[in-house]
Amino acid sequence: MAHERECVRGCVKRGEHFAGCSNYGRAPVDAECRGCVPVEAREGALICDRDYRRLRRLLDDAPDLIGLIRSKADPSKSGWNMDREIVGGSRADLAPAPVDADLVDAGEQLTSRLAEWSRFLRHGVAPLHRAPGLAPGAGADVAHALAREYAVDILDRLDDVVNDRDNVLALCSWTLDQWIHDELDRSEEDRSWTLTRALNRWSLVERAWWAAQPCPNEDGMGGCGLKSVRVFPPRTPAGRTRFVCQSPACDWERDDTDDDAPWALMFSHRMGQPGFVPEEPLEDVA
Numbered sequence: 001m002a003h004e005r006e007c008v009r010g011c012v013k014r015g016e017h018f019a020g021c022s023n024y025g026r027a028p029v030d031a032e033c034r035g036c037v038p039v040e041a042r043e044g045a046l047i048c049d050r051d052y053r054r055l056r057r058l059l060d061d062a063p064d065l066i067g068l069i070r071s072k073a074d075p076s077k078s079g080w081n082m083d084r085e086i087v088g089g090s091r092a093d094l095a096p097a098p099v100d101a102d103l104v105d106a107g108e109q110l111t112s113r114l115a116e117w118s119r120f121l122r123h124g125v126a127p128l129h130r131a132p133g134l135a136p137g138a139g140a141d142v143a144h145a146l147a148r149e150y151a152v153d154i155l156d157r158l159d160d161v162v163n164d165r166d167n168v169l170a171l172c173s174w175t176l177d178q179w180i181h182d183e184l185d186r187s188e189e190d191r192s193w194t195l196t197r198a199l200n201r202w203s204l205v206e207r208a209w210w211a212a213q214p215c216p217n218e219d220g221m222g223g224c225g226l227k228s229v230r231v232f233p234p235r236t237p238a239g240r241t242r243f244v245c246q247s248p249a250c251d252w253e254r255d256d257t258d259d260d261a262p263w264a265l266m267f268s269h270r271m272g273q274p275g276f277v278p279e280e281p282l283e284d285v286a
């Protein structure tokens with residue numbers, strides 16, 4: 001390995017400690033330090049492979065998420081509604097429910113962040129200059145198409161962004177983090193929405209399933225080998241199928257565009273029963 005650069009987001013290998021750490025040699029369950037050995041940056045990037053994949057995935061998912069948020073904020077505007085609920089009851093139940101203010105804020109903020117990044121990467125206008133988000137009353141289809149356009153602009157230029165320290169930290173913060181660090185001393189209502197926080201709140205419907213094949217991860221401490229790989233089918237016709245180990249101690253993840261092995265074929269068998277049930281939500285809430 002020629003390069004020893006560390007992930008600029010400060011990621012650590014879970015459960016691995018330097019000899020000087022008081023948790024060295026302790027089982028992860030009683031350790032106070034969750035790990036202190038830094039994760040290396042991905043080849044050609046300043047962030048680690050896991051952050052890079054999560055970043056790409058969140059940007060891929062952003063249009064569906066924003067469409068979902070708009071359809072929830074105003075179900076009457078869209079036949080796009082992904083989780084239409086028909087609840088029986090009296091006539092009073094048919095009155096329109098008050099719109100959750102969080103839906104309006106999240107849809108507006110996330111769209112305007114995408115717009116700002118798209119504009120910055122295409123025209124060099126700093127992302128801190130506010131770009132307009134969704135027009136009031138924009139339907140889910142409009143919101144989805146707009147977000148798709150912006151997300152594609154960012155994804156097309158992602159390899160440059162992940163090589164610029166300031167840019168990659170800023171982009172990762174509002175996508176991967178639950179809270180933006182600069183905003184932590186504000187009250188909870190005043191903090192902006194990140195893609196991760198919005199996905200945790202209004203998760204997209206996925207027909208994920210457990211693969212019968214064990215996790216092939218051979219990095220770190222003797223390989224994972226658990227039957228803990230979950231297969232996430234694409235949400236859109238052009239989307240990727242993802243294969244993600246759900247064991248908390250393992251970071252293994254691939255998608256069907258990775259060609260280091262025929263992953264789709266290897267993980268084509270479903271497990272009858274999940275052998276491992278993750279306790280944590282799928283996205284990190286760190």
Ligand SMILES: [Zn+2]
Nearest residue numbers: 017021033036
């Ligand atoms: Zn440690």
Ligand SMILES: [Zn+2]
Nearest residue numbers: 007011048051
């Ligand atoms: Zn990282």
Ligand SMILES: [Zn+2]
Nearest residue numbers: 215224245250
């Ligand atoms: Zn694994």
